[in-house]
Amino acid sequence: MTQSRQEIAEANRRRYEELRAAGQELTPKGLPEPTALDGAPISTDAVIHREQVPPGWYTTVRLRRGEALRLVDDTGRSSISLIGWREEDTSERINCADTVKVQWSAAISKGRVILSDMGRVLLSLIEDTSGAHDLLMGGSTPTSTRATFGVNMRNTHDNFVAAASKIGLGVRDIPPCVTFFAPVSVDDSGRFCWREGCKRPGDFVDLRSEMNLVVVASNCPHPLDPARPEASGSVTLIKHRVPPAKSDDLCRTAAPEAARAFAFTDRLFT
């Protein structure tokens, strides 16, 4: 029997409400506690590359599928803004809007994923000590540093332009970014606010690469960071090998949406 438009609309609404309930009530209950500050040690022989990025600067890292990148806020006074592209086709890139929308949450923490614009998983948060990251507001820019500090300063926008240019990309390739160690929330009136007390020296996140990627990490103060004069401190990036994800992998099984995104990602490699 053919369904009427009304019946289809009602069925679609029911499915949406079921997905919403699962995504906002069931999934968060299954997410793990944050990683302990002294947890998840990386053995020396798993380290591929380690570098320290000084305040204001950036670095570009290539990750093969299955490798991980640890980002460490050495002093508890830095934030790291990050963008990334699929190495084989850089028109596929990080998509913060889909990351938030698909997971029903603007907050990401251990067990969550960062999605590309093609319905695939770019990065998995396999370890995370803080869960205090920003996907909505973005990094610093020439305008924001002048507004905040009254002078031109090194900033994330310019870092992204420079990094993109060095791999043959340009301004058109720079998408909205995620900023780690930036505890941004939206209050009841819709204003952005900085949650105090959510940053500690040594906070880290481990991002497992789910496809071959080029990522850029920029170590500049987040525009909302109230630290004056500027927040500053080095950050450490450790590219390392992690065990392959098993079928019961935390990030793969955290939500039905994530499971589908992983299935679509796997098709690139099978």
Place this chain on the structure above:
Amino acid sequence: MSNTGISDAVYSCDIPAERPWSRVLARGQTLRIIDSEGQQAVDALLYCADDPAERYSAQDTLRVQGSAYIELGTHLISNKGRVMARITADTCGRHDTSAGCCACESNAVRFGETTRYQHACRENFILELSKHGLTKRDIVSNLNFFMNVPIEPSGKFTVVDGTSAPGNYVEVTADMAVLFVISNCPQVNNPCNDFNPTPIRVVVRDAPGS
């Protein structure tokens, strides 16, 4: 021009349900977007007409205004930090710019593989942008007029029923010559269009006294 409801209109067009549209607005021109039948999301992108590498930036816009929703008075900021346009009238109240546009690929992730082969805003954007020499690469986080996406302090992020009534409108006045691109959202899997996409109307008028 007749039948616009606006005596000084220089252009008007009904955009059918699920269809894209684009037009260059001269500096000072105002675009009125009318939600003709109500509860219809309208996805939009802006590009500097003289240099499309400069385009609307959702994150710059939200950072500059310090709050998470588009409303009367919001300055729409480019990726170079310039004001491209501003919201000069709004009978609806609140609009989104954090949820992006629907796409075949993200629909399949959100709602299951069976929804992959449904028309989506990104298909509209790609086809409309191709008329202007632009590609998927040029699609950034967009505006979603009449789309209701509350973000709670916990981060909880939900597309809920739209609040726009039939005839509600929003007006965008251009601060520079902009290519304005619209996808009249075809999404039928969430409440942004009340599960029933409908037509919208756009009307352009010149700056007063021009």
